[in-house]
Amino acid sequence: MARVGVFICHCGENIARTVDCARVAEYAATLPGVAHAVDYRYMCSDPGQRLIETAIREHGLTGVVVASCSPHMHEVTFRRTVARAGLNPFLCEMANIREQCSWVHEDREAATAKACELVRLMVEKVKWNTALExxxxxxxxxxxxxxxxxxxxxxxxxxxxxxxxxxxxxxxxxxxxxxxxxxxxxxxxxxxxxxxxxxxxxxxxxxxxxxxxxxxxxxxxxxxxxxxxxxxxxARCVDEALCTGCGECQSKCPQGKLKTSVIPNEFDLGLSRRPAIYVPFPQAVPNVPVIDKEHCRYFQDGKCGVCQKVCPAKAVDFTQTDxxxxxxxxxxxxxxxYDVMSSGEYGEYGGGRYPDVIDGLQFERLLSASGPTGGEVKRPSDGKVPETVVFIACAGSRDRSHGVPYCSKICCMYTAKHAMLYKHKVHHGQAYVFYMDIRAGGKNYDEFVRRAIEEEGAVYLRGRVSRLYQKDGQLIVKGADTLSGQPVEIAADLVVLATAIQARPxxxxxxxxxxxxxxxxxxxxxxxxxxxxxxxxxxxxxxxxxxxxxxxxxxxxxxxxxxxxxxxxxxxxEQMEREPTVSVVNERTCIGCFDCERVCPFGAIEHREIRDRRGNLLKVVSHVNEGVCAGCGACATTCRSGSIELRGYTDEQVFAQIAAVGV
Amino acid sequence: MSYAYFPGCSQQGMAAEFDRSARSVCDRLGIALSEIPDWVCCGATPAHATSHLLSIALPALTLAKVKDADAVATVCAACYSRLRIASHELREDAELRARVKEAAGVECAGEVPVRHLLDILCNDLGVAAIRERVKRPLAGLKVACYYGCLLMRPPKVVAFDDPENPRVMDEVLAAAGAECVEWPYKTECCGASLSLARPDVVCKLANDILREARDAGAHVIAVACPLCHTNLDLRQADVARQYGVRYEMPVLFFTQLLGLALGVPEKGLGLNRLIVSPKPVLEKLAAA
Structure with a gap:
C-alpha cells in the first residue's frame, strides 16, 4: 500500500504569485494513497529539505512528490534529500508547477487547477516507481x-x-x-x-x-x-624526431624569397608572405616545419626538393603519409x-577591396614585435605610418542585417587597447573610435577604457559608420556622432574593424x-x-x-x-556512478529487428547472441550499453514488440499518468 | 523573352527622354517591349508616404493588367522600387491580396517578376550581345555611373546586384565602350525628396556627388532615376551659387549614352532636353 508524501513549494513568489499553494496541498491530501501533504516557501532550502526528511520518517512514506521547479533544476537535490531519510532516491518525483505552470499562466484559478492536476499525475506515477540502483x-x-x-x-x-x-x-x-x-x-x-x-x-x-x-x-x-x-x-613531410629546428629549409625554400612569395602567412593573417616549408612563427611549439603541399613546387610539379638537399639532419621526407x-x-x-568574421563582409566598408581596412587581429600583428612590421605601425598598402586611425566597434556584432545578433564581448576592450597601443607607438597620431555602447564589465576594465579616453586622447564617437571610401590615398570615413546629432567625416590613414567573433568553421x-x-x-x-x-x-x-x-x-x-x-x-x-534511468531490453521477447539501433542517437544499442547450453546460436537480440545510454527513450517508443523499457519511465508509470489526466 | 513595359509618369513629362531613349535602345537591341494597356501611376512617392495599402493597390492596378509576359520592365528607379515591392508583398501576404482586392477591385498575386532594364540588359541579353551591336563605341569617355539610393534597395527585395557596390550599369556602359570610373558615391542619396523642404541640404548632397564624380575624372554622370537626373542636372547653377564651383557636368540617362553607342539618332534620345549641355560629350565622341 503506497504512502505518498506531497511537498508543494512556493519558490518565494515565483509559484505562489499565480498558484494557491495551500489549496494545492489541501487537494493533494485528499488523493488516494497520499499520506501527507504540505506547502512551504522554499522547499529546496535547508529547513525545506529537513521538512521532507522528517515527514518520510514520521509518516513512513514509500514515495515522494515535490511540486516545484523543473527537474533540470532540483531533481538531484531532492533525490539526495530523500536518500538521507533512508528512501531509495528514485522513489522521488518532481511535478513542475513553475516553468510549466506559474511562469506561463496569469489566471490564478486556472493555474491552481492545473497545478493540482500536475500533482495528481505525479502521485499516480510515483506509486509505480521502483527502487533503482x-x-x-x-x-x-x-x-x-x-x-x-x-x-x-x-x-x-x-x-x-x-x-x-x-x-x-x-x-x-x-x-x-x-x-x-x-x-x-x-x-x-x-x-x-x-x-x-x-x-x-x-x-x-x-x-x-x-x-x-x-x-x-x-x-x-x-x-x-x-x-x-x-x-x-x-603528414608534415618533416621527421619530428630528426628535425633540429635550425630553419635552414625555410630560408632556402625558393617559394620564400620575400619578393616573389605569393603564399600568405596565416599567422600574420595575410599581412606577410611565407615559404612553402615553414614554421608558423619563431616561438612555435614544436619548432618543426611543415610542408604546405598546395604551394610546394616539389609536390606541384615534381621539381625543386631544395629543402631536402639543404637539411643537415636529413629530416625532410617527401614520402611521409598521414x-x-x-x-x-x-x-x-x-x-x-574562435575565428574573426572577415572584414570583407561589409560592402559599405569596402567589402575587402581596400588594403588599409583591416580587422582587429591583423592590427594585433601590426602592433606585435614579432609581426610583419616588427611592431611598427605601418599600413599594409604603402607602409606609411598612419597618422589617423579609425576603429569601428561592433562590425558584425549586434547587427542583425549584416552579421550576428550577439555581442562579441571582447571588442570594446581590445579596441581601447588598440587605441592606446597605437598612441604609444605613434605619439602624434590620433585614434578615433566609433562605438555603440562601451561594455567594459570586468576587474579594472572600465578604468582601462577611461584611461584610453582621458589619458591617451582617443576620441570616442557614439555612432555608426555608414560608409567609407578611398580618396587621395586616404580612407574617408562617414559616420554619425549620435550624442551631438552631427554627421562626422574623418579622413583616416587606416581603419580597423572590430569584426564579430565567430565559431570555428x-x-x-x-x-x-x-x-x-x-x-x-x-x-x-x-x-x-x-x-x-x-x-x-x-x-x-x-x-x-x-x-x-x-x-x-x-x-x-x-x-x-x-x-x-x-x-x-x-x-x-576507478569506477563512476551513473543514473540508472536507462533502457533495458527484455531478451525473451526481443525479435532482433534492431529498429532501436537505428533510432538511438547515442549508439548505445549492441547486438547480443543468445545461445543454448551446447553453444548453438538461438537468436541475436538488442542489448543496451548502460554506460552510453542517455535515457532518452527513443528505443522504447520504437520497439514493435514492446521489449524495451526505460527505467523510471516504464509503461506502468506513463499509463498511470495518462489515466489520471482529467479525472 | 517578352516584356510588359511600364513607362511611368515621370517618363511622360519631365523625363520623356528617358522613355524615348529606352524604347530606342530596346528596339536596337531586339528587346520587345509591349506597353501595359491603361497603366496607372505607381504612386511614388506620395502613396507610400501616406498609406501602405494605397502604395500596394496602385501598382496592383497596373500589375493585374499584365498578361502573357515573362516580366514587367521598367526604367525609372522609383517605379521599379514601388512595383517590385508591391509584387513582392502581394506574393508573400495573402491577407494583403484580399485587402487590395477589396480596395482596388483587382486580383493580383504578384506572379510576373518586375525587372529593371539594367537587370534585363545584363542578365537576360548579356553584355556580349550589347558589345556586338555597338556602332559608335563611347571610346575615351569617362563615365561615373550613379545608381542613387533607391535602385538597389532594399537588398532583400531587389537583389540583382551588390547593394553597396553595384556593377550592372558599369558593365553595360563598358560594353558600349565607355571607361567607367571607380568612385565612392554610386549609391549615395542625392536628396531629391528634400527638394522643396530643405533645398540647402539638397544642394550640399548634389555638390558632393558632382565633386566626387569630377575628382574621379568623369566627363559625364550616368543615371537611372528621373529624380536624380532632375536634381543633378538642374541644380548645378544653385550649386555654383552656394559653393562657388561651376561643374558643367552633363548628366545623362544610361539609355541615352547606350543609344549614342548603338547609333540611335540624337532625336531619338532627347538630348536636347538636358539642362547642362552634353555638347562636350558629343564632341569628345566625334573626335574619337
Missing amino acids: PIHVPVTRKALVIGGGIAGIQAALDIANGGREVILVEKGPSIGGHMAQLSETFPTLDCSQCIMTPRMVEVKNHPNITLYTYAEVEKVDGYIGNFAVTIRKK QVVTEQVGAIVVATG GSDALAQMLKVPYDGYGFLSEAHPKLRPVETNSAGVYLAGACQAPKDIPETVAQASAAASKVLGLFSM
Whole structure:
C-alpha cells in the first residue's frame, strides 16, 4: 500500500504569485494513497529539505512528490534529500508547477487547477516507481584535449599537473592559438607572447602530456570514461624526431624569397608572405616545419626538393603519409576556439577591396614585435605610418542585417587597447573610435577604457559608420556622432574593424561527432547556462574557451581550469556512478529487428547472441550499453514488440499518468 | 523573352527622354517591349508616404493588367522600387491580396517578376550581345555611373546586384565602350525628396556627388532615376551659387549614352532636353 508524501513549494513568489499553494496541498491530501501533504516557501532550502526528511520518517512514506521547479533544476537535490531519510532516491518525483505552470499562466484559478492536476499525475506515477540502483562503469583515467590555444593549454596543464595523462590535439602546425598572435593583453598590457610561450614549452616538456600537432580528431566512439578516439596525424613531410629546428629549409625554400612569395602567412593573417616549408612563427611549439603541399613546387610539379638537399639532419621526407592512431580516453575537453568574421563582409566598408581596412587581429600583428612590421605601425598598402586611425566597434556584432545578433564581448576592450597601443607607438597620431555602447564589465576594465579616453586622447564617437571610401590615398570615413546629432567625416590613414567573433568553421561537425548540442552560430552548448557551464549534455565531454561563446583570456583560462577540475573529479574514481534511468531490453521477447539501433542517437544499442547450453546460436537480440545510454527513450517508443523499457519511465508509470489526466 | 513595359509618369513629362531613349535602345537591341494597356501611376512617392495599402493597390492596378509576359520592365528607379515591392508583398501576404482586392477591385498575386532594364540588359541579353551591336563605341569617355539610393534597395527585395557596390550599369556602359570610373558615391542619396523642404541640404548632397564624380575624372554622370537626373542636372547653377564651383557636368540617362553607342539618332534620345549641355560629350565622341 503506497504512502505518498506531497511537498508543494512556493519558490518565494515565483509559484505562489499565480498558484494557491495551500489549496494545492489541501487537494493533494485528499488523493488516494497520499499520506501527507504540505506547502512551504522554499522547499529546496535547508529547513525545506529537513521538512521532507522528517515527514518520510514520521509518516513512513514509500514515495515522494515535490511540486516545484523543473527537474533540470532540483531533481538531484531532492533525490539526495530523500536518500538521507533512508528512501531509495528514485522513489522521488518532481511535478513542475513553475516553468510549466506559474511562469506561463496569469489566471490564478486556472493555474491552481492545473497545478493540482500536475500533482495528481505525479502521485499516480510515483506509486509505480521502483527502487533503482546506480550503474557503475569503469573509467579510463586519461583525457583528450582538442585545441591547443590558451584554453586547451590551460586545461591540459591542469589535468597533467593533477597527475593524469593528457593527449593534446592541435589542428595547426603549432600550439599557441590566437593568443600567440596578440601583441599585448588588456587590462594590464602584459606582452601576450611572454605569458604564453612559457606555457607552450611547459606543455611540450610535461611528462603527462602527449602532444599531437598538425593532427585532427576524426572519430569518437564510446562513452564517458571509455571513449575510443581516432586521430589523424597529417603528414608534415618533416621527421619530428630528426628535425633540429635550425630553419635552414625555410630560408632556402625558393617559394620564400620575400619578393616573389605569393603564399600568405596565416599567422600574420595575410599581412606577410611565407615559404612553402615553414614554421608558423619563431616561438612555435614544436619548432618543426611543415610542408604546405598546395604551394610546394616539389609536390606541384615534381621539381625543386631544395629543402631536402639543404637539411643537415636529413629530416625532410617527401614520402611521409598521414598516420591514423587510436587512443583510449575517459574524458574530452573541447577547446577549439574562435575565428574573426572577415572584414570583407561589409560592402559599405569596402567589402575587402581596400588594403588599409583591416580587422582587429591583423592590427594585433601590426602592433606585435614579432609581426610583419616588427611592431611598427605601418599600413599594409604603402607602409606609411598612419597618422589617423579609425576603429569601428561592433562590425558584425549586434547587427542583425549584416552579421550576428550577439555581442562579441571582447571588442570594446581590445579596441581601447588598440587605441592606446597605437598612441604609444605613434605619439602624434590620433585614434578615433566609433562605438555603440562601451561594455567594459570586468576587474579594472572600465578604468582601462577611461584611461584610453582621458589619458591617451582617443576620441570616442557614439555612432555608426555608414560608409567609407578611398580618396587621395586616404580612407574617408562617414559616420554619425549620435550624442551631438552631427554627421562626422574623418579622413583616416587606416581603419580597423572590430569584426564579430565567430565559431570555428567545422565546429558544427565536431559537435555532431561528440554529440554535443550547438547553437545556430556553431558555438557549443553548455549543459546549464548557470549551474553547469563547463559540462555538456554529452557525458564526459567538457567545454573550455571561445568554442562555447566569445570570451576573453581571463574567462577562458578560468573555464579551462574548471573543465580540468571536472575531469580530475571524474578521474578520482576507478569506477563512476551513473543514473540508472536507462533502457533495458527484455531478451525473451526481443525479435532482433534492431529498429532501436537505428533510432538511438547515442549508439548505445549492441547486438547480443543468445545461445543454448551446447553453444548453438538461438537468436541475436538488442542489448543496451548502460554506460552510453542517455535515457532518452527513443528505443522504447520504437520497439514493435514492446521489449524495451526505460527505467523510471516504464509503461506502468506513463499509463498511470495518462489515466489520471482529467479525472 | 517578352516584356510588359511600364513607362511611368515621370517618363511622360519631365523625363520623356528617358522613355524615348529606352524604347530606342530596346528596339536596337531586339528587346520587345509591349506597353501595359491603361497603366496607372505607381504612386511614388506620395502613396507610400501616406498609406501602405494605397502604395500596394496602385501598382496592383497596373500589375493585374499584365498578361502573357515573362516580366514587367521598367526604367525609372522609383517605379521599379514601388512595383517590385508591391509584387513582392502581394506574393508573400495573402491577407494583403484580399485587402487590395477589396480596395482596388483587382486580383493580383504578384506572379510576373518586375525587372529593371539594367537587370534585363545584363542578365537576360548579356553584355556580349550589347558589345556586338555597338556602332559608335563611347571610346575615351569617362563615365561615373550613379545608381542613387533607391535602385538597389532594399537588398532583400531587389537583389540583382551588390547593394553597396553595384556593377550592372558599369558593365553595360563598358560594353558600349565607355571607361567607367571607380568612385565612392554610386549609391549615395542625392536628396531629391528634400527638394522643396530643405533645398540647402539638397544642394550640399548634389555638390558632393558632382565633386566626387569630377575628382574621379568623369566627363559625364550616368543615371537611372528621373529624380536624380532632375536634381543633378538642374541644380548645378544653385550649386555654383552656394559653393562657388561651376561643374558643367552633363548628366545623362544610361539609355541615352547606350543609344549614342548603338547609333540611335540624337532625336531619338532627347538630348536636347538636358539642362547642362552634353555638347562636350558629343564632341569628345566625334573626335574619337
